[in-house]
Amino acid sequence: MTAIALEAAADRVRWESVYRGAFLRVYRGLVALGARADEAEDALHDAFVKGLERSTSTPISSVDGWIFVVASRSWRRRRIRDRLLLPWTLMAKEEAPTLDEAQPDVFVALRALTLRQRQVLVLRFVIGMSQEETAELLDIARGTVAATTHQAIAAMRLRMEVRR
DSSP states (O other), rough: OOOOHHHHHHHHHHHHHHHHHHHHHHHHHHHHHHHOOHHHHHHHHHHHHHHHHSOTOOOOOHHHHHHHHHHHHHHHHHHHHHHHHHHHHHSSSOOOOOOOOTTHHHHHHTTTSOOOEEEHHHIEEEEEEEOOOOOOOHOOOOHHHHHHHHHHHHHHHHHHOOOO
C-alpha cells in the first residue's frame, strides 16, 4: 500500500472511533427532536458516510455537533420526502396510522416546539454544547440561542403543566 492509502485507511479508522463515541449522544438528540428509533439510526448512518466522504483538510471543531447537524438535516429531508409520499401510502392501507399515546410528557412537549427550538435544546442539553458552539453550528447569534432556549423551556413548562 502507498503512504496515501495508509493515511486514508488510518483516517477512516479514526473517524469510525470518533463516530462510535458520539453515536449514543447524537442518537438521543435525534429521538428528542422527534425521530423514530429507525429514522435516527438511518440519519446517523448517513452522517457517518458524509464524514467518510468529507475532506480531512478542514478540521471539525465539534464532532458531536457536526454529526448532529448532518444527521438532523438528513432526517428532515427524509421526513419531507415521506410526507410528500404519504397520500399514496395511505391509499394503499385500509386505515390511517394512530399516534402512540404512551409517550412521556417531555417528548410530547418537545415535539410541540418549533424545529429551531428543538435543535437548540438538543444541542445544549443532550449533546452538551455551549451557547457559542450551538450558535456556530446553527449559524445564528449567541443571543438568539439564549432567547430560544428561554422561550423553549417556558413553552415546555407551560405545556407540561396543562397536560397534568
